[in-house]
Every structure is written in C-alpha cells, then in structure tokens.
Amino acid sequence: DSGVTQTPKHLITATGQRVTLRCSPRSGDLSVYWYQQSLDQGLQFLIHYYNGEERAKGNILERFSAQQFPDLHSELNLSSLELGDSALYFCASSVARTGIGELFFGEGSRLTVL
C-alpha cells in the first residue's frame, strides 16, 4: 500500500460527459502529480501541483483541468469526453517540491468512455 488513495477505481461513462477523479496523497506529501496511461502505453505526464499551486503542465488537454485543495487532496476533471480519453489515470505524490524525488503512485482510476 503506497498510501496514495484514488477514487473511483473504475468509471464507465459516455462520450460528451464530464467526470471527476479524486486523489488523496500520502500523509505529509505536498506534491501531487497526474499521469495518463492509455492501453499498452507509457505514463504521460499531465500536471503537477505543490501545496495548492500548479508547478508544471505536461500534455494536458484543454478539456482537462485539475486543482489541489487546502487539505492537499487533488481532483482531475475531464470534460467533453471522447473515446480516446479511455485510459488509466494515475495520481502520485511526493514530499519534494520539485520533480526530484520518489513518487508514490495510487492504484489508478480506470476510465472507460463508450
């Protein structure tokens, strides 16, 4: 158990819909990262928050947004969903402010868009 909690574990929805994925980092970790993993693909970096502030953006679509709340949990919002958005979405946390340090991953949220 990494200590990172992601909900929901599975989500099935239709094209055009909007979903919210939630992540609770390990106790004491201030950094939260979001990654997308499509079928048989690597981990694509989406966005990084540190203590409520956005630190870096990767290949995140404009239809996607995220935020980190004062209690340090984070949410990833995916809107106007398309079939190609079906993927595993991972949250990872770290104690480090920068991208240097061990990331602890949650078990992921598997999104299926029909």
Add this chain to the structure above:
Amino acid sequence: GQQLNQSPQSMFIQEGEDVSMNCTSSSIFNTWLWYKQDPGEGPVLLIALYKAGELTSNGRLTAQFGTTRKDSFLNISASIPSDVGIYFCAGPYNNNDMRFGAGTRLTVKP
C-alpha cells in the same frame, strides 16, 4: 523537448535468465529512477540513482547511472515469474515534473 528512450520495448525470457534494459535521454539528468508496474497496479519504485557512475543494487536488481548522465541501465539476474511486468525509467524534467520512458514489458516463461 526532453525525451526518454527506453529499450527494448518488450522481452520474452526463460525463468533463470538475466535481463538487461536501458534508457537514454536527450539531455543530462541529475536523477534516474527505475519503477516496476505489475498488472492492474500503479508503478512502484525499485531503485533511485543520484550520482553519475553510481551502481546500486536491490536484491537481484542492479541499476547504473551512466557516466555521461544521459543514460541508465537496469539488470535483473536469475529472473523469476514474479518479475513479469512493465519496467519504467524516469527522470526529472525541468526540475518540476517526472517524465517516464515508454516502458519495457517483461514476460518470464517458467
């Protein structure tokens, strides 16, 4: 932009064989990390490397931080069935995010 090239893409080996995989970067890294992802799970850190030339072991796993700081290697000795999974290299990009290679998918035949 900065890219991590990981090879091989996949490997099919017999139980007991040794495995080698590597990762190269288009620019210098100060840190190299190796993660393993079991099916249906999130990646888990195996080994972290922080200095050029560093050689670090974790059980049957050995990783090296290349002296050019643009590459890293992971070796698994005497593979066993539970070594099956996807192995990712990772490194910091612009010090603000961790980028991952495309992964090496390892299959071990008993």
